[in-house]
Amino acid sequence: MKTFSTSRDFALQLDAQDKLASFKGAFVIPDPSLVYFDGNSLGMMPKAAQEKSRQVVDEQWGKDLIRGWNKGWWDAPTRVGDKIGQLIGAAAGQTLVGDTVSINLFKLATSALTYQPNKTRIITDTFNFPSDLYILQGINQTLGNRHEIIRIGASDNDITPDLAALEAAINENTALVTLSHVVFKSGYMYDMQRITELAHKKGALVLWDLSHSVGSVPVHLDDCNADFAIGCTYKYLNGGPGAPAFLYVNKNIQEKLSSPIWGWWGQKNPFDFDLDYTPAPGAQRFLVGTQPMISLLTMEAALEPMLQAGMDSLREKSILMTDFASFLTESWLAPFGFSLGSPLDSAMRGSHISVRHPEGYRINRTLIEELNLIPDFRAPDNLRLGFAPIYLSFTDVWEGFDRIRRVMEEKRYEKYPLQKLTVT
Numbered sequence: 001m002k003t004f005s006t007s008r009d010f011a012l013q014l015d016a017q018d019k020l021a022s023f024k025g026a027f028v029i030p031d032p033s034l035v036y037f038d039g040n041s042l043g044m045m046p047k048a049a050q051e052k053s054r055q056v057v058d059e060q061w062g063k064d065l066i067r068g069w070n071k072g073w074w075d076a077p078t079r080v081g082d083k084i085g086q087l088i089g090a091a092a093g094q095t096l097v098g099d100t101v102s103i104n105l106f107k108l109a110t111s112a113l114t115y116q117p118n119k120t121r122i123i124t125d126t127f128n129f130p131s132d133l134y135i136l137q138g139i140n141q142t143l144g145n146r147h148e149i150i151r152i153g154a155s156d157n158d159i160t161p162d163l164a165a166l167e168a169a170i171n172e173n174t175a176l177v178t179l180s181h182v183v184f185k186s187g188y189m190y191d192m193q194r195i196t197e198l199a200h201k202k203g204a205l206v207l208w209d210l211s212h213s214v215g216s217v218p219v220h221l222d223d224c225n226a227d228f229a230i231g232c233t234y235k236y237l238n239g240g241p242g243a244p245a246f247l248y249v250n251k252n253i254q255e256k257l258s259s260p261i262w263g264w265w266g267q268k269n270p271f272d273f274d275l276d277y278t279p280a281p282g283a284q285r286f287l288v289g290t291q292p293m294i295s296l297l298t299m300e301a302a303l304e305p306m307l308q309a310g311m312d313s314l315r316e317k318s319i320l321m322t323d324f325a326s327f328l329t330e331s332w333l334a335p336f337g338f339s340l341g342s343p344l345d346s347a348m349r350g351s352h353i354s355v356r357h358p359e360g361y362r363i364n365r366t367l368i369e370e371l372n373l374i375p376d377f378r379a380p381d382n383l384r385l386g387f388a389p390i391y392l393s394f395t396d397v398w399e400g401f402d403r404i405r406r407v408m409e410e411k412r413y414e415k416y417p418l419q420k421l422t423v424t
Contacts, residue, residue: 002415004327008395012395014320016217018394023391024392027045027238028050031372032373035325035396035403037374037385037387039217039387039391040235040376040384043236043239043302043388045238045302046083051297051301052298052316053297053298056298066220076291077096077296079300080095080097080299080303081095081097081246084231087303088355089219089223094249094250096246096284097296099288102131103246104230105136107259107286107288108247109122111258111259112227113176116205119170119172119173121173121174121175122148122150122176122178123170124178125153127161133149136149137156150164152169155311157291158341159186159343161188164223166195173201174200175204175205176268177206177207179208181196181217182212184215184378185382186341186343186352187322189348192224196225197225198226198227205227205253206228207228208229211230212236212352215235215311216314216315216388220251227253228249230245230247236314237299240298240299247283249324255282264353265289321345321394322387325397328401329401331403337358338357339356340356341356343382351386352384352385353382354387355382355404360377360382361424367404370407370412371406371407378424385400
């Protein structure tokens with residue numbers, strides 16, 4: 001780990017050496033005093049996306065009307081999917097954009113389970129995003145409660161999954177292993193290669209949720225021989241609120257699978273309007289209905305800064321930022337009762353960290369309402385800080401931690417009620 005300093009001049013020196021610093025100018029930043037540590041929940045708006053949304057509405061929808069379907073709309077799910085594929089190590093023809101993360105999880109997990117109907121074990125963990133767990137429970141009910149869903153717990157203070165228990169749970173009766181590559185609370189990052197290989201040795205399929213990975217850490221789906229992946233586009237990809245999600249299906253198994261939802265966009269010849277369904281070739285069969293073109297095309301434009309920067313450069317800066325943040329946590333926040341809720345080893349960590357404090361919720365509210373700093377809170381005590389390297393500076397990181405320190409020194413949080421707002 002680099003030797004750090006708590007001085008603001010040190011943060012300025014890091015910014016002077018930052019080869020990605022110019023990308024901040026590619027984003028809409030209406031308030032320069034805002035410190036935004038919530039790009040892991042909703043990324044900032046790229047100027048290219050802002051301009052594209054206007055063009056799509058005014059020119060393509062406004063003037064082309066239905067002619068737009070023959071001017072780049074119809075093939076957008078595959079075209080944009082292949083662009084995301086460049087960020088997740090997926091060759092063309094395996095990644096599609098459309099629907100939501102939950103719907104894509106339903107489609108792929110159901111397909112995996114019906115492909116191996118004699119296997120009844122599903123392996124996941126307590127670190128997975130709860131919505132993913134709900135989807136798995138709903139699938140199991142739909143399939144007649146034939147499957148046993150095993151959730152692996154922690155090996156420490158809710159930071160690291162119990163890898164020994166995970167490995168022991170995967171046996172020849174396992175149909176599917178499905179995990180978040182980077183977990184949403186602590187930022188712990190699984191060794192994708194190792195887990196995938198272990199599952200394949202037992203004959204299980206593997207599905208990775210990349211929602212907190214894509215755009216923040218390099219992913220190598222093809223090299224790892226992953227079977228499936230899903231992910232959202234509104235976090236580190238900056239696609240906008242509710243932007244459509246993506247799915248990945250390894251080319252080696254595409255033709256062996258059936259989607260549980262048969263829709264006209266997944267039909268082999270949709271404009272023949274046959275009354276009986278024939279699946280489209282390859283991953284295309286996992287499309288369902290008409291896609292939201294305005295948000296999809298806006299998100300496509302938002303990808304351009306990420307593709308220009310490249311994942312290796314983004315990861316290099318992300319590691320330096322989260323290491324710097326971990327140092328400031330220990331130097332400035334630990335004396336106030338904070339503890340680091342994320343792995344110290346950057347090789348095991350995504351691009352966000354959690355700092356834990358019993359008063360985390362009220363501290364979070366104070367920062368948002370009084371200090372112009374936006375993090376987020378995750379129960380029971382996680383103040384989650386996301387570092388999007390494409391637009392954050394090291395001075396932003398320094399300034400953010402200085403504001404957290406001021407809240408603690410002045411005990412500003414004490415005036416806020418314990419009762420939580422609906423959205424935290």
